[in-house]
Amino acid sequence: MKILVVEDEQRILQFVKKGLEEAGFAVDSCERGDDGLLLATTQSYDAIILDIMLPGRDGLSVLRQIREKKNAVPVILLTARTALDERVEGLNLGADDYLTKPFYVEELIARLHALGRRATGQSLTVLQAGDLVVNLVTREVKNNGGDIRLTAREFTLLEYLMRSPGRVFSRTQILEHVWGYDFDPNTNLVDVHIQRLRKKLGAAGDSLIETIRGVGYRFKKTET
Numbered sequence: 001m002k003i004l005v006v007e008d009e010q011r012i013l014q015f016v017k018k019g020l021e022e023a024g025f026a027v028d029s030c031e032r033g034d035d036g037l038l039l040a041t042t043q044s045y046d047a048i049i050l051d052i053m054l055p056g057r058d059g060l061s062v063l064r065q066i067r068e069k070k071n072a073v074p075v076i077l078l079t080a081r082t083a084l085d086e087r088v089e090g091l092n093l094g095a096d097d098y099l100t101k102p103f104y105v106e107e108l109i110a111r112l113h114a115l116g117r118r119a120t121g122q123s124l125t126v127l128q129a130g131d132l133v134v135n136l137v138t139r140e141v142k143n144n145g146g147d148i149r150l151t152a153r154e155f156t157l158l159e160y161l162m163r164s165p166g167r168v169f170s171r172t173q174i175l176e177h178v179w180g181y182d183f184d185p186n187t188n189l190v191d192v193h194i195q196r197l198r199k200k201l202g203a204a205g206d207s208l209i210e211t212i213r214g215v216g217y218r219f220k221k222t223e224t
């Protein structure tokens, strides 16, 4: 698979490039949005990893231009943790997925493989597990048809676990992803939020989010 990475932060660009190349992807990269648009419209890629805050032309504008040219290349946006509006706008503009900084390169690779498995042109806007339906664009969560109101953190936490059913996440991974700052390793922030989330999910809560003793948590793998 040939991937284009458009990212102006050298540190992120280098680790993404290295990680993807080690995983067997061919990688082109650039740091400016206008350069990214030029490459995206003149070369052929299997997927584009696109940062939003870029010099030259911002990522959302690049995405809009790509889609206006009827180019359906899969696009994964890189967004800041706090930038909810950008993620929603990005999905509405036709992004296939997004990844919130900071992220692990393994996560990006998993998303790329998932894109490959999904039918072309069908973007990921809904996560589903049994009766639980999470809409990433409208941020609506429904369980058995009933609305569930989650805080922004609870939503991010649920999305993070639900995207990788069956995968065990340590408390540290969850903290870094959902809260994204240095923390006291003894904090019970994660456990408290997991308890709240389970409670809001009702009867299914305890079985959907499993505790892996001594390690962390995982979202139950269900047949859908």
Ligand code: CA
Residues within 6 Å of the ligand: 007, 008, 009, 051, 052, 053, 054
């Ligand atoms: Ca940037």
